[in-house]
Amino acid sequence: MIIFDSVTKNYPGGYVALDGINLEIAPGEMVVLSGHSGAGKSTLLKLIPAFERPSSGIVQINGQNVSSLSRRAIPYVRRNIGVVLQETRLLFDRSISDNILLPLVINGHPPGEAGRRVSAALERVGLAGREKEFPAGLSGGEQQRVAIARAFVNRPSILIADEPTAHLDPAYASEIAGLFGSFNEAGVTVLVATHDISLFRYWSPRQIILDHGRILTEQ
Amino acid sequence: MLNWLYLHFRAFVLALKRLGKQPFGTLLSALVMGIALALPAGGYVLLDNVSALARGVSGAPEISIFLNNDVDFAQIEAVRRNLENVPHLADFRFVSRDEALKQLEESGLGDVLGGIPANPLPDAFIVTLQSDDPELFEVLKAEMKDWPDVAHVQLDSAWVKRLAALLELARTMMLALSVLLGFALVIVTFNTVRLQILTQKNEIEVSRLLGATDRFIRRPFYWFGGLQGVLGGLIALGAVWGGIEALREPVAKVAEAYGVMISLSGPDWRESLALVGIAAALGWLGTAI
Structure with a gap:
């Protein structure tokens, strides 16, 4: 369960990114956040893995208040949350498999098991057999698929994605949306911030539209 | 425990790769460390040789x-x-x-x-x-x-005592020089690692996003500093041995002219190990600060 309780986020200079957000997301739910640029979608997502802290209010993940966690405790929360960003943030000097392996190494998985998980993740995103290739040789869509594989290889219970289909052509964007849908079907809580809700309509997600840091409508 | 060793092994391999990626920079840094270490190390070896000579010549007072x-x-x-x-x-x-x-x-x-x-x-x-x-x-x-x-x-025994006092003074000065150069080496390593951190900024940020702890992120840098120290130590050792080999014949000729038997000796395996170990520790310390 993800709970936002009266969450406000102010940035220096007086800019209010989120203004008193109250939101509950049940385990296994799929939520699509939309709204114009600067509506607060990205900020809301960033509060979940504690990339940022709220100015006031509480963010709870499975009963744990992540807004007041110590700096040392935050990494352990992040290991249970898969994150996909608009920029893939892949390491271009490492092979595809090494990129996907990184969260498993961080989480302390033994090499044998980690190798099996990497192969399974690559197969899931349709890149089986391309382990040794480097990200620079992949298309934008393929790079995003590697980023998604890296996000779920740790089998997180929550997957958040910030504009994962931006800059992709419609065919690739549909594929990526399909991947998120399939994860949700497997029981993962999925939160996606997007400008294009239609891509996810097939999975009938809960749609939340943000405007100036507030929840405008919810369906 | 096994996982901890595995993580250190990975960090070690990663540090080796990073060193190998910039061979020229690595060599330059190691040379700076090596030369700075060779000065006090060579001084100590020289003092050891002079002490041994004094002991051999004087015998009991x-x-x-x-x-x-x-x-x-x-x-x-x-x-x-x-x-x-x-x-x-x-x-x-x-x-x-x-x-x-x-x-x-x-x-x-x-x-x-x-x-x-x-x-x-x-x-x-x-x-x-x-x-x-x-x-x-x-x-x-x-x-x-x-x-x-x-x-x-x-x-x-009077001249031996005076020599011993001079050697003691020289040792103290050498110790001061070692501390000073050791401090300089820590700063050199700190600066090299700082540049490494800037180079690896993206990797560090991605690792943080994926839940890496500070310890996980720092581990390869510790190995990087330590390995650079080892390289510097080995260069210093080579410089000291090179110096001894270069001096061996001229010193023997001078000694022969005075009717004295002198055989220069370099650091033994314990001293060599200590030199490399100290260099690695200084590299590690440079990363820690």
């Missing part, structure tokens, strides 16, 4: 009692009796003037007496004590000087 030139057998025996009554005496031996002359000739310095028709050397007693207390030596010297038929009393 002695008192030489030179008698007047015209002493007869009875007067020599009187001095011998005096010596037998001296407390704390370990041993003494009589060196006749003829024997002294023979020893001088055997040492290759006989030429200095070439123009003198008669043997100018005096009869002497060489005395060793049970104690090496400098004060006791001074007291005995003063006492022996007043004995009849004694021309001169000389403490043979």
Whole structure:
């Protein structure tokens, strides 16, 4: 369960990114956040893995208040949350498999098991057999698929994605949306911030539209 | 435990790769460390050699009692009796003037007496004590000087003591130099690692996003600093050995000219290991700050 309780986020200079957000997301739910640029979608997502802290209010993940966690405790929360960003943030000097392996190494998985998980993740995103290739040789869509594989290889219970289909052509964007849908079907809580809700309509997600840091409508 | 070792192994391999990616930069940094380490290390080795030489030449501290030139057998025996009554005496031996002359000739310095028709050397007693207390030596010297038929009393250990004091001073200065250069090395490593951190900024940020702890992120940098230290230590070791090999022949020639046997020795395996270990520790420390 993800709970936002009266969450406000102010940035220096007086800019209010989120203004008193109250939101509950049940385990296994799929939520699509939309709204114009600067509506607060990205900020809301960033509060979940504690990339940022709220100015006031509480963010709870499975009963744990992540807004007041110590700096040392935050990494352990992040290991249970898969994150996909608009920029893939892949390491271009490492092979595809090494990129996907990184969260498993961080989480302390033994090499044998980690190798099996990497192969399974690559197969899931349709890149089986391309382990040794480097990200620079992949298309934008393929790079995003590697980023998604890296996000779920740790089998997180929550997957958040910030504009994962931006800059992709419609065919690739549909594929990526399909991947998120399939994860949700497997029981993962999925939160996606997007400008294009239609891509996810097939999975009938809960749609939340943000405007100036507030929840405008919810369906 | 096994996982902890695996993480260190990965960090070690990653650090090796990072070092290998910038061979020129790595070599330059290692050279800076190596030269800075070679200075105090070479100094210590030199001091060790001089100390060993001093020990070899001096042996146990002695008192030489030179008698007047015209002493007869009875007067020599009187001095011998005096010596037998001296407390704390370990041993003494009589060196006749003829024997002294023979020893001088055997040492290759006989030429200095070439123009003198008669043997100018005096009869002497060489005395060793049970104690090496400098004060006791001074007291005995003063006492022996007043004995009849004694021309001169000389403490043979005096120059060794002065040398030992000089060596001690040099050691202290070398220690100060080592601390200073060690500090410089820590700063050099700190700067190299700081540049590495800037180069690996993206990787660090991605690792943080994926839940890496500070320890996980720092581990490869610790290995990086440590490995750079090891490289620097090995270069320093090579420089010290190179210096010794270069000096071995000239020093041997000088020593031969003075009729002394000198064999320069480099650091043994324990000292070599300590040098590399200290270098690695300095590299590690440079990363830690």
